[in-house]
Amino acid sequence: MMHWSLRRQSSWVQLAGHQGNFQVSKVGEVLKMHSKPEAKCLERLMRDTLRPFVPQYHGLVTRGEHCYIRLEDLLHGLRRPVIMDCKMGVRTFQEEELIKARTKPTPRSDLYHKMVKLDSLAPTEEEHTQQGVTKWRYLQWRDVCSGHQDRRHHGRRGGHMGYSATLPKFVYFQRAYHSRLLDLKDALRDSSFFRTHEVIGSSLLFVHDHNKASVWMIDFGKTTPLPDAWELQHTVPWTEGSREDGYLMGLTSLIASLSQAISMASGQQEDSCVEEQCDP
Secondary structure, eight states: OEEEEEOOHHHHHHHTTOTTTEEEOSTTEEEEEOOHHHHHHHHHHTTSTTGGGSOOEEEEEEETTEEEEEEEOTTTTOSSOEEEEEEOSSOSSOHHHHHHHHHSOOOBHHHHHHHHHHOTTSSOHHHHHHTOBOHHHHHHHHHHHTTSOOOOOOSOOOOHHHHHHHHHHHHHHHHHHHHHHHHHHHHHHHOHHHHTEEOOSOEEEEEEOSSOEEEEEEOOTTOEEOOTTOOOOSSSOOOTTTOOOOHHHHHHHHHHHHHHHHHHHHHHHHHHHHHHHHOO
C-alpha cells in the first residue's frame, strides 16, 4: 500500500499511521514510542548487512512516563522532501493474531465502522444487520484492500514546457530509487537477520528532495524471530503455518515497476526533446 506526500517533518509520521508515536528530538534524531520487539530488531540490525538500509538506532530514552527509541531522522537536511510509505509483503497480521481472532470470533462494531468508512459495500448483508465484523474477517479484508494503491500527489501542474523541464529530474530520482532497491535486494540475500525473521507490517520509506533520493526499511514492531533452524524464503505465497511474508515478492514487483517507469519516462523525454527542436 503506497501513499505519497509532500509535507514537513512534523507531519510525515502521520502519513505512515504513526500519530502520537513520534516526538521530535535533538537535531538529526526522532523519538519513537518504545516497542520491545522493534528495539530488539534494531539492535540486531545494527550488526547485520542491512545496517545501511535502516535508520541508525541510538538506544532508548525516557521522557516523563514514556520510553522511546532514539532513531536517525531520515529527513534531516532535506528541503521540502517528498515521501512515500510502502507496506511490504503479502499480509499485515501475524499468525498469532489469526489464532486469537479465531478463538474469539465476536463481531466488533469498531471494526465494522472502520470497514464502512473505507468501503460501505464491503460488509455482507449479515454484517450490516448486526453492525459488526469479526477481527479475522477484518484482517482478511484489510489485506485485500491494501493491494490497491492510493497515491496522493501534491504540487503544481505545468504545461508542456514545464513538464519537459522537470522530466529529466524525475527520471533521475526514479533511477536513484531503482539502484537503491537493487542494492537492498542484494543485502537481503546476504542478511542473516532477514533469513531468520518473519517481517510483518514493515514498510519501505521512499524520500527525495531536489538533490537526492533514498529508500529505507522502517517499522519492525511486528517483525519476530523464527524458531531455531527455521528460515524463510520470502518469495512464496503465504499459507497458514508457513510464516512466509512475501517480502521479496513485493520488492521484486517494485523493482520491475520502476524499470518500466524509467523506460517509459526516458522515451517520453526523447520525444519531448524532438518536439521542442521542431517548434518554429
